[in-house]
Amino acid sequence: MTNLNFSDFNLEPLVLQAITELGFEEATPIQSKSIPIALEGKDLIGQAQTGTGKTAAFGIPLISKISKTDEKIRALIMAPTRELAIQVAEEIEKLTRFKGLRSLPIYGGQDIVRQIRALKRKPQIIIGTPGRLLDHINRKTIKLDDVQTVVLDEADEMLDMGFMEDIQSILKQVPDDRQTMLFSATMPPNIQKLAQQFLNNPEHVSVIPKQVSAPLIDQAYIEVPERQKFEALSRLLDMESPELAIVFGRTKRRVDELAEALQKRGYSADGLHGDLSQNQRDTVMRKFRDGSIDVLVATDVAARGLDVSGVTHVVNFDLPQDPESYVHRIGRTGRAGKEGAAWSFVTPREIDHLHFIERVTRHRIPRKPLPTMAEAVEGKQRVTAERLLEIVQSGELNEYKGIAIQMLEQYDSVQLLSAALKLLTGDKKDAQVDLTPEDPIRAKRRRPDVRSGGRKPSGYNGNRSSGSGGGYNRDRNSSSGGRGGYNRDRNSGGTGSREGGYNRDRKPRPSNNNEGRRPARDNSFE
Numbered sequence: 061m062t063n064l065n066f067s068d069f070n071l072e073p074l075v076l077q078a079i080t081e082l083g084f085e086e087a088t089p090i091q092s093k094s095i096p097i098a099l100e101g102k103d104l105i106g107q108a109q110t111g112t113g114k115t116a117a118f119g120i121p122l123i124s125k126i127s128k129t130d131e132k133i134r135a136l137i138m139a140p141t142r143e144l145a146i147q148v149a150e151e152i153e154k155l156t157r158f159k160g161l162r163s164l165p166i167y168g169g170q171d172i173v174r175q176i177r178a179l180k181r182k183p184q185i186i187i188g189t190p191g192r193l194l195d196h197i198n199r200k201t202i203k204l205d206d207v208q209t210v211v212l213d214e215a216d217e218m219l220d221m222g223f224m225e226d227i228q229s230i231l232k233q234v235p236d237d238r239q240t241m242l243f244s245a246t247m248p249p250n251i252q253k254l255a256q257q258f259l260n261n262p263e264h265v266s267v268i269p270k271q272v273s274a275p276l277i278d279q280a281y282i283e284v285p286e287r288q289k290f291e292a293l294s295r296l297l298d299m300e301s302p303e304l305a306i307v308f309g310r311t312k313r314r315v316d317e318l319a320e321a322l323q324k325r326g327y328s329a330d331g332l333h334g335d336l337s338q339n340q341r342d343t344v345m346r347k348f349r350d351g352s353i354d355v356l357v358a359t360d361v362a363a364r365g366l367d368v369s370g371v372t373h374v375v376n377f378d379l380p381q382d383p384e385s386y387v388h389r390i391g392r393t394g395r396a397g398k399e400g401a402a403w404s405f406v407t408p409r410e411i412d413h414l415h416f417i418e419r420v421t422r423h424r425i426p427r428k429p430l431p432t433m434a435e436a437v438e439g440k441q442r443v444t445a446e447r448l449l450e451i452v453q454s455g456e457l458n459e460y461k462g463i464a465i466q467m468l469e470q471y472d473s474v475q476l477l478s479a480a481l482k483l484l485t486g487d488k489k490d491a492q493v494d495l496t497p498e499d500p501i502r503a504k505r506r507r508p509d510v511r512s513g514g515r516k517p518s519g520y521n522g523n524r525s526s527g528s529g530g531g532y533n534r535d536r537n538s539s540s541g542g543r544g545g546y547n548r549d550r551n552s553g554g555t556g557s558r559e560g561g562y563n564r565d566r567k568p569r570p571s572n573n574n575e576g577r578r579p580a581r582d583n584s585f586e
């Protein structure tokens with residue numbers, strides 16, 4: 061199926077105008093397939109690779125059904141993490157800019173009184189994390205009696221985080237004749253249970269090419285002993301000089317230690333995990349989006365759905381337990397038609413686990429050697445030279461010219477420039493770094509064919525041919541190769557600084573601590 065144009069969907073001019081403003085030229089495959097079905101009001105299960113526009117695939121039909129003058133909550137979107145709720149709310153906001161609908165993100169960690177005040181403005185669309193939504197329902201500050209559309213974004217993750225009961229309680233408040241849509245890049249089998257319970261005769265719309273992960277991501281692994289991972293990371297960052305990188309660590313402690321270690325070594329890095337206050341989380345995300353930090357170190361709190369343009373590299377400092385998690389983590393790069401690189405560090409005892417991930421994702425991950433010192437140094441010098449040239453091009457150097465001329469009279473120009481480069485490269489290799497070692501992940505035995513995309517979900521409508529991924533066209537996208545490149549064309553957007561204050565992190569599930577067989581997950585996303 062070829063991609064449709066947005067004008068093929070018979071959308072209102074004000075919605076079309078917003079789409080044009082966003083720079084979308086044609087619909088992506090998942091949008092081409094799901095928008096017509098969703099506009100008919102049918103229930104829908106939508107699966108497509110990371111970064112292929114699922115948000116607009118449910119967002120566009122949902123807003124098309126709502127009238128500006130309506131004062132009731134008409135649509136409810138649930139997402140597993142706060143950052144994702146905020147981001148989806150921003151995309152909805154952009155899509156409704158001309159139509160003038162009101163939407164509101166509702167998530168834990170934000171002052172509830174402030175949320176209640178915002179609810180008085182009668183938003184028609186609520187985007188929330190399940191725990192905080194339930195809070196509002198119990199306080200009767202949110203009533204869902206008039207909701208017509210429900211979306212579960214990253215439905216499988218919400219299940220995995222143990223939100224089933226919360227979702228059940230929330231959906232009890234929503235009229236049965238609603239339209240329900242469920243979206244994710246991965247659809248493990250237990251999603252069927254959720255679908256059976258909450259969806260009514262859903263259409264399955266999937267855009268699943270042979271491999272589950274997005275095709276524009278160049279994947280590789282490096283075999284490295286646990287104690288050498290940090291060295292490997294710094295060499296990799298030096299060699300590749302990512303525009304923006306996300307480094308995933310397994311635990312919150314790991315993330316804290318790693319972010320600190322990177323800072324000590326002179327990288328512009330910060331950490332994100334569920335134990336930070338909402339203020340801290342917002343600040344880190346804002347800095348990452350606007351490029352004031354280049355490396356985001358995160359737990360799986362950042363694995364799902366986050367769309368930060370300019371992320372050229374993802375590094376799995378620790379391998380994730382689940383193949384789904386691998387797919388989502390690496391999917392933070394290679395989005396919207398751009399290319400990206402995903403590197404995984406694998407300790408010798410984790411090689412089996414890596415093969416398991418390969419089988420499930422149906423993608424062979426090639427091994428690459430640990431970058432050498434020389435490659436790292438060369439990479440760093442290249443970036444420094446680029447920065448220097450940028451300053452040369454900016455031309456604002458008059459106040460330095462006097463001293464430059466003086467120095468050149470006394471010293472050799474190559475000698476001088478080399479010294480400047482050395483100074484700018486700013487080596488902090490000596491800074492002491494201590495990371496607490498993590499246990500290796502044990503290979504899990506699971507039938508590979510039942511996971512994400514390996515099999516069509518039951519009830520799959522065979523008539524819908526599954527297209528290929530990609531298919532993007534967005535006028536302002538110059539695909540940046542990832543190397544050096546100080547040409548940042550990222551849309552800053554920014555999450556806006558939402559004050560937290562009252563930090564009531566719901567931790568609804570008994571979280572696994574390090575004792576379990578499964579490594580501790582950061583379960584305080586919401």
Ligand SMILES: Nc1ncnc2c1ncn2[C@@H]1O[C@H](COP(=O)(O)OP(=O)(O)OP(=O)(O)O)[C@@H](O)[C@H]1O
Binds near residue numbers: 083084110112366
């Ligand atoms: N038709 C389109 N043309 C160009 N860009 C698009 C189009 N639709 C969406 N995008 C952009 O693509 C990026 C990825 O979209 P989105 O976050 O919705 O992906 P996703 O499929 O939900 O990914 P994930 O599985 O990681 O959640 C966003 O920046 C979005 O604005």
Ligand SMILES: [Mg+2]
Binds near residue numbers: 115213
């Ligand atoms: Mg998404």
